[in-house]
Amino acid sequence: MKLHNTLTGKVEPFIPLQEGEVRMYNCGPTVYKRQHLGNFRAFITADLLRRTLTYLGYRVTQIMNITDVGHLTEDDVADASGEDKLQKIAKERKLDPWEIAREQEQFFKDDLAALHIPPADEYPRATDHIPEMIAMIETLIEKGHAYEADGNVYFSVESFPGYGKLSGNTPDKLEAGAGGRVVADRDDKRSPHDFALWKRDPKHLMQWDSPWGKGFPGWHIECSAMSHKYLGETLDIHTGGPDNIFPHHECEIAQSESIFNKTFTRYWVHCGWLEIGGGKMSKSKGEMYTLPELFEMGYDGRDLRMFLTRQSYGGPLPFDLDLLDQAKAERGRFQNFVSYEMRERPEGPDNPAVGAAIDAARAAFRAALEDNINTAGAMAALHTFTTEINRIGPNRSEAENVIAFMRECDAVFGILDPDGARSLDEEIEQLIAERQAARDKKNWARSDEIRDELLARGIELLDTAQGVRWKKT
RNA sequence: GGUGGCGUGGCCAAGUGGUAAGGCAAUGGAUUGCAAAUCCAUGAUCCCCGGUUCAAAUCCGGGCGCCACCUCCA
Incomplete structure (x- = not known):
């Protein structure tokens, strides 16, 4: 198995810390608003990784966090009007932010189910881990990596020499390339690159007691705290969307490695953007689709899976309804093959070409997945296979083997309807x-x-x- | 300004040194009462210009175009 590691920018052999076992942490959703298809590219990528690793024989422990505390709108330049997204939506809807968070978390899980994404082992919530975060922040202060300023606690970026190793955004580069965007307008920060671990803001609706007074945690610390609690000091894989690379994952590395003095994550895996109309699909920009909207239009969860998995996870993925139709048609070909072409086949003499085709397809399928989860290659192997089998015309028992093989492969893709009881009125x-x-x-x-x-x-x-x-x- | 990524046939897309997988769409043929499905057939000087090499989509240099991050974002 080879994986692209954002840390090195290369595709490298994947070797877990403990043989046969993989500890994987997925950056999950911020639950203030319904997730859209673009968000699900990251979650499908995590699912694909987990399914692929499982197919290849690894035991996978998968943890996905639920960010229910919301993020600082302006991490670096928060001021009195700085507002948390969750809080903002709550005000607009005149609801308790806790209610919104729980409602959206449920919607998220509903959407995962609709996409046939099996549940992770745990979905820890940020708000359930405030003590763990506080403990980590205290350690960072003790070790000289963080400092308090008037009820706020900041991580001192210059105390961690490795800052920038994931994204390339080292402090000197940030300085040089700021282009006027990094502004030191908060005088309680020692450096404009320092980021918040704990925030004081009396207007904030979610408040916890801490050694620094009432406040709420910064965004990055939750993932350091929860990944440590559930997976230990060093993770095999950490995933997220491309926007997480900087600053979020860069900051997580700084926090966790400053505390434990060891590698935080061995393989960083990030998907590419889902692009619509030439730009990313985004919650803060207008054009996007939620799953219920797409279901309303007649697509089902497996069509969306097909769309999101049929090309490599790493690059940009253009989206429009015509492309979704293409994916639906491609999926239809596989579905038709297992549900109709291979059903009710006649008895007949055995043909050794069928078994040979299965063996060849399995080898090609596996090789493609082992090569950085080359789903396009794996799909192509299955297309070549189905065409060959259709040409051969297998007998009844051979067709059963063919279907079993297709189901085996579908453990990774999850695009085939199980043929349940098929009856008509x-x-x-x-x-x-x-x-x-x-x-x-x-x-x-x-x-x-x-x-x-x-x-x-x-x-x-x-x-x-x-x-x-x-x-x- | 800095950082990261992308540019392959009408559309989508694999492939990172040996002369271009696969899908969608289209056209013709086989099959069919007609269809559908299925099978067969048909399409690419791999953004441009140099260079290295026996050999480059693939490596190096220089351009051009597009996207994203540097502020909440999967």
Whole structure:
């Protein structure tokens, strides 16, 4: 298995700290507003990693945080009007921020389920880990990495020489390249690059007691605290969206490594942006789609999975409805293959080419995944496979092996509907029978009339060599 | 200004030294009562200009274009 590591900028062999076991932390959602499709690219990437590692035989422990405390709107230049997003929405909706956080957390989990993303081992909430964060901040102060200023606590970036190793944004570069954007307008900070560990703001709706008075934690410390609690001092994998690289993950490294004096995360994995109209899909910009909106338009969770997984996770992914249709059509090809082409196959002589094709496809599939989760390559292997099998025309038992293999691969992609009990109501069964009778009499007009009627009701009829088949559209 | 990424056929996209996977769409053919599905066939001087090499989409240098981060953001 090879993975692209943001820390080195290279694809490198993945070797977990403990053989066969992977400890993975995923930066989760900020629960103040419904997540949109772009957000889910990061969560699908985490899911894909977990599924791939599991497929390859690793035992994976997966932790995803829930950021329910909200972030500082202006981490560096917060002032009296600086407001937390959660708090802002709460005011607008005249609701308790806790209520919104819990409601949005549930929506998030609903959306994960709709995307067929199995739950992580834990979804720790930031607000449930305030004592752990405070303890870490105290340690940072003791070790000289942080300082208090009037109820605020800041991390001193210059106390950590490794700052910038993840993103390339070292303090000198930030200084040189600031372009007027880094402004030292907070005089209680020793350096404009220092970031908040604990904030004092009487107007803030979520408040906790601390050694520095009432206040609330800075954004970055929660991930250092929770990853440590659930996964230990060194993580194998830490994931997130591209926006997390700087400053969030850079700051996490500074905090955790300053405390434990050891590598915080061995492999940093970040997905690329989901782009719409040439730019990123973003909560703070207008154009975006939530899952319920897309379901309303007739796409289902597996179509969205197909769209989000069919190309490599690392680069930018353009989004528009035409591309989503392309993905839906591509998924339809696989679904059709397992649900119809390979069903009710006739008995017949064995063909050794079928087993050989499965072996070859499995090897190609696995090799692609091991190469930095090359999903496009793995998909291509399956397309080549299905075409070859369709050409061969396997017998009944061979077709069962083919389906089993496709299901095996789908443990990674999660794009195939399980063929549950397939039944139609009696009226429809009767119409199908009536049409068959009409066809036997070559009454094509009546036959086509029934076919059109059923199509309008979402049942598509297909006349095959094995008789009439139907599928839901 | 700094940092990171991207530029491959109509669309999407693998491939990072040996002469371009795959999907979507389109067209023709086989099959079909007609369809659908399926199978077969058809398309690329890999952004530009130099250079290295027997050999470059792939390495090096220089351009051009696009995106993002540096402020909350997956």
